[in-house]
Amino acid sequence: MTPLPTLRQLQFFIALVRRESFSRAAEDCLVSQSTLSSAIKQLEGLLGQQLIDRSTRSFSLTPAGEEVVERAEAILAMSEDLSRAAKGVEPLTGAFRLGVIPTISPFVLPQATKLFQETYPRLQLYLREDLTAALADRLHSGLIDAALLAFPYDIRGIESIDLSEDPFWFACAPEHSMASRKSLKLKDLNRTELLLLEDGHCLREHAIEACKLRNTATVATFGGTSLFTLTQMARSGLGATLLPELAVRSGLAKSAGLVTIPFEGPVPVRKIGIAWRKGSGRREEAEAVAAIIGKVLAERHIFAS
Amino acid sequence: MTPLPTLRQLQFFIALVRRESFSRAAEDCLVSQSTLSSAIKQLEGLLGQQLIDRSTRSFSLTPAGEEVVERAEAILAMSEDLSRAAKGVEPLTGAFRLGVIPTISPFVLPQATKLFQETYPRLQLYLREDLTAALADRLHSGLIDAALLAFPYDIRGIESIDLSEDPFWFACAPEHSMASRKSLKLKDLNRTELLLLEDGHCLREHAIEACKLRNTATVATFGGTSLFTLTQMARSGLGATLLPELAVRSGLAKSAGLVTIPFEGPVPVRKIGIAWRKGSGRREEAEAVAAIIGKVLAERHIFAS
DNA sequence: TCCACCTTATCGATAATATCGATTATAATA
């Protein structure tokens, strides 16, 4: 491919045409006259044509020079446009694909989507609800841009920021032996059969971990497929359960007719955060998403209750 | 003034996008991988934006990268135009990249390339066969210098000149009910099932348009992938078809054992012409190409028959 | 899980070049 002139050379040339003088053009370009002079000569050599007519005292362009001026100006203008456009791609315009786990999704998204629309009207937000492992895969393969997850969760190759802590609450039917308690300690759980979500839901692991449920016998083998079915199972007396505060605040337990009891002492929690692929250049956007979700999470009562 | 990216950086970036790999792009640019890598990083620093997503094995651009690609291509194309225009080189010496659509290519190129060699011995003619839409893209991005296309076809930013009209002929197997006709009118087509090329081939659209095949029921849904397979399908009794005279004259129908029948009254045609990027300074060269192709088209019998 | 492999990033050394200040050459003018 034929070697191209340098944008710098074109800038010099345009300045030269504008000022009609090597020395004045050099001033404009903040270089010495000799620099500009040699650069022009270089450009002429590259193009194989004389661009300015040095034969007369008055400044004039050769036909080739005339030919070049307009194009050079256009090219420079386009280059500036490119710079500006590249710099000005503000976050969250266009498509953004966000993955959310099922134990967060129903309690955050209704409010969040509304906020997204208001804050980033040019955003097209695609949502995908799936388990953490599946979302991690999709993050890696670039099928989603960020994910709203619960932590701790070890995924290599992703970065994340924490948004908030989400404490666990004890929830049981009013007939349950512990239903009248005002608060619980972790060790109280040892005596109780607990219903948890089925394998794969990180909420299950987080509950086991945070509540130190070493004694797996206390954990019912039949897992719920969603927090909604789980609360229904609890209501029908199959056992008590652990719900994230996020769900409690949204009225999940209440609407299922369950009693909720907080923990005291070391309160078991999971963390909620935003994760994105390391090196994806989505940090800024992920932080913007985090800000929105953070606002939603900060509302004490997600549903009026 | 904000510092501009270097054309070299843009070239590197475009090569990177094209090859989807740092190392392969570096080869194309005749520099080492480290050079290209750091140049890209430099460009990203300059623009203040990450341009490509380095986190996945699969190559993908960030939004900012998408934004930059097109502009960069345009800038580079214009820069090449500037070089060429300034140099004022005589037409058709050195490299010339010509795109041709598949429904013209096999019937013109064998003769044309010979003529090119004789007329412009210093010409290196690179040929690319592709569908109109793909060729239009390549015209815009400067990957080809001109294209031999069939018209009408609306592409912004290109100029073109018409070379000749290419009438459609009716072609069918000898056993076909219309095989004995001496000539046809357009309305005769309404009663016949027609095989056309698959979507994307402009010949299909041109046939439908020129022959007023409003009644889509007459057009077989299974499209041929080339005129050669199409004639084979017609020969085996799947239906009749419409062939451009260019193909008929080259003996395509005859060698496939098809009967060809001309139209009378309003004869349906497509136009053949040369297109080039507006402002590319290729008009003169395109006209020279047009002259060559025109000669080939003017020969009544392309193959002795 | 570990390991070999492929791709990209980084580093230090070197070559290329851009730039400068000083000087010289050129041409128009007094």
Add this chain to the structure above:
DNA sequence: TATTATAATCGATATTATCGATAAGGTGGA
């Protein structure tokens, strides 16, 4: 012929582009 303004040239220096080698990171297979 001197004078003045302008541009070209030259040698020195600073910048940078580039390379080869190597490290780092991720992928896919044993």
